[in-house]
Amino acid sequence: xxxxPPHLPLNLFSPHLPLFNMDPSRYVPxxxxxxxxxxxxxxxxxxNNTSSxxxxxxxxxxxxxxxxxxxxxxxxxxxxxxxxxxxxxAAAKGFFECTRAMGDVTxxxxxxxxxxxxxxxxxxxxxxxxxxxxxxxxxxRGFAVKFYTEEGNWDLVxxxxxxxxxxxxxxFPDMVHAFKPNPRTEDQEMWRILDFLSHxxxxxxxxxxxxxxxxxxxxYRHMKGAGVHxxxxxxxxxxxxxxxxxxxxxxxxxxxxxxxxxxxGGKDFSHATHDLIxxxxxxxxxxxxxxxxxxxPAMENDLDFDPLDVTKVWPEEQFPMVECxxxxxxxxxxxxxxxxxxxxxxxxxxVPGIYPSDxxxxxxxxxxxxxTQRYRLGANYLMLPINAPRNRYxxxxxxxxxxxxxxxxxxxxxxxxxxxxxDAPPYPVPTRADPAAPxxxxxxxxxxxxxxxxxxxxxxxxxxxERFVERVAGALESERVTPELKAIWVGYFTECDxxxxxxxxxxxxxxxx
Numbered sequence: 001x002x003x004x005p006p007h008l009p010l011n012l013f014s015p016h017l018p019l020f021n022m023d024p025s026r027y028v029p030x031x032x033x034x035x036x037x038x039x040x041x042x043x044x045x046x047x048n049n050t051s052s053x054x055x056x057x058x059x060x061x062x063x064x065x066x067x068x069x070x071x072x073x074x075x076x077x078x079x080x081x082x083x084x085x086x087x088x089x090a091a092a093k094g095f096f097e098c099t100r101a102m103g104d105v106t107x108x109x110x111x112x113x114x115x116x117x118x119x120x121x122x123x124x125x126x127x128x129x130x131x132x133x134x135x136x137x138x139x140x141r142g143f144a145v146k147f148y149t150e151e152g153n154w155d156l157v158x159x160x161x162x163x164x165x166x167x168x169x170x171x172f173p174d175m176v177h178a179f180k181p182n183p184r185t186e187d188q189e190m191w192r193i194l195d196f197l198s199h200x201x202x203x204x205x206x207x208x209x210x211x212x213x214x215x216x217x218x219x220y221r222h223m224k225g226a227g228v229h230x231x232x233x234x235x236x237x238x239x240x241x242x243x244x245x246x247x248x249x250x251x252x253x254x255x256x257x258x259x260x261x262x263x264x265g266g267k268d269f270s271h272a273t274h275d276l277i278x279x280x281x282x283x284x285x286x287x288x289x290x291x292x293x294x295x296x297p298a299m300e301n302d303l304d305f306d307p308l309d310v311t312k313v314w315p316e317e318q319f320p321m322v323e324c325x326x327x328x329x330x331x332x333x334x335x336x337x338x339x340x341x342x343x344x345x346x347x348x349x350x351v352p353g354i355y356p357s358d359x360x361x362x363x364x365x366x367x368x369x370x371x372t373q374r375y376r377l378g379a380n381y382l383m384l385p386i387n388a389p390r391n392r393y394x395x396x397x398x399x400x401x402x403x404x405x406x407x408x409x410x411x412x413x414x415x416x417x418x419x420x421x422x423d424a425p426p427y428p429v430p431t432r433a434d435p436a437a438p439x440x441x442x443x444x445x446x447x448x449x450x451x452x453x454x455x456x457x458x459x460x461x462x463x464x465x466e467r468f469v470e471r472v473a474g475a476l477e478s479e480r481v482t483p484e485l486k487a488i489w490v491g492y493f494t495e496c497d498x499x500x501x502x503x504x505x506x507x508x509x510x511x512x513x
Contacts (some may be wrong), residue, residue: 080342121343138210141158141160161206165200168360191481226370231354245291246290249444291324344387
């Protein structure tokens with residue numbers, strides 16, 4: 001029997017091959033090591049993969065048929081817990097290229113020189129609904145980018161809108177419950193959303209995005225992105241700068257109006273995922289420009305809003321966009337489960353030169369995101385190839401379910417005279433926290449809940465304003481929205497803009513039960 005050509009997968013059962021030609025301690029099991037025949041998960045040959053082992057041709061089935069039991073058991077365990085939010089999504093891979101050196105404000109590796117490229121993985125998503133829900137629903141979109149840097153992974157975990165509904169993480173579980181389907185009817189119901197948000201007037205600004213024309217992106221390629229929160233850039237000299245991140249699509253921002261969304265979703269409820277995959281396959285690589293806004297922390301008290309408030313934007317006339325890079329997606333994922341369902345993001349994953357701000361919502365996310373991934377994927381989820389760092393690393397995090405790292409060390413603690421591992425060179429971290437500040441549970445001082453929402457509404461042209469008014473009025477006329485809720489929301493939007501409130505008053509029947 002002739003030997004197979006060297007470029008073909010090797011046949012494990014060929015007498016010309018060594019018994020062990022795929023060492024899992026040296027190689028990640030992959031398609032390259034496939035055999036020519038079906039095997040069990042333990043590598044035993046399968047001579048019949050269509051019939052169970054039975055007594056006679058009609059049965060009964062014998063429990064000793066290990067291959068049958070293995071197939072059924074594996075099948076029953078193929079699913080992992082769905083994400084509570086951002087369950088529906090699509091992922092791709094590519095690179096970030098720095099186009100402007102930012103060494104004067106950050107020592108982060110991705111920004112150290114124009115032309116430098118950093119590999120990335122990106123996941124776009126809807127927020128509220130389940131894994132196979134339509135991609136044409138009016139819903140915020142996730143825009144999460146994982147940078148594989150020389151000093152570890154940096155996750156920039158944002159949305160397509162630059163603001164959010166709430167500003168404190170303690171409110172987040174309740175907000176998601178309100179937006180999720182009614183636990184009795186399994187239907188998303190507007191009265192629940194308006195009821196919850198009526199206690200949070202700061203949500204008016206976010207609603208001018210969600211209920212605006214941009215509330216349903218045409219595709220992921222035509223969608224803006226934002227880091228949403230304020231972060232800190234740290235320069236090598238220790239200088240601290242507040243920063244906001246923005247992704248600007250090269251294809252331009254385009255959205256689906258309500259009737260268009262019904263038509264598109266009726267033909268293909270996965271239209272955005274399919275568009276992303278087909279565009280990359282065709283060589284039409286999606287691209288975004290990264291722009292940052294920068295602020296000296298010394299001026300934060302000079303503003304009429306809190307720059308760490310996630311319900312606010314920074315005015316571009318005061319804090320102009322500085323373009324510093326481009327994001328290009330030139331590779332689809334090889335396997336949806338391994339690289340889309342199992343990719344895991346957390347804003348806690350930062351690298352030297354980037355640091356979280358004191359934004360209350362961001363501080364809560366630093367814990368919540370890694371905790372939910374440990375629940376979904378296990379304690380060793382950062383060892384999965386899509387989540388693992390590309391640089392070498394060294395830690396004492398041994399054992400636990402799913403740990404497949406080959407370890408030969410005898411010292412799994414620190415410090416040790418038998419393995420005198422030095423500390424890493426120091427890098428700058430913020431020092432501005434006030435340890436003498438009193439403990440309190442309190443809303444921020446400068447709420448200013450309505451001004452920016454009104455400014456955004458007034459920036460719409462007349463037709464766009466009318467569509468926004470119609471959507472808000474339609475929400476207020478939804479079933480079970482009480483006169484009290486209607487009055488509250490008309491009052492809030494009147495605070496945003498008197499003309500907006502007057503138009504809503506004309507369209508909403510305030511006495512309807």
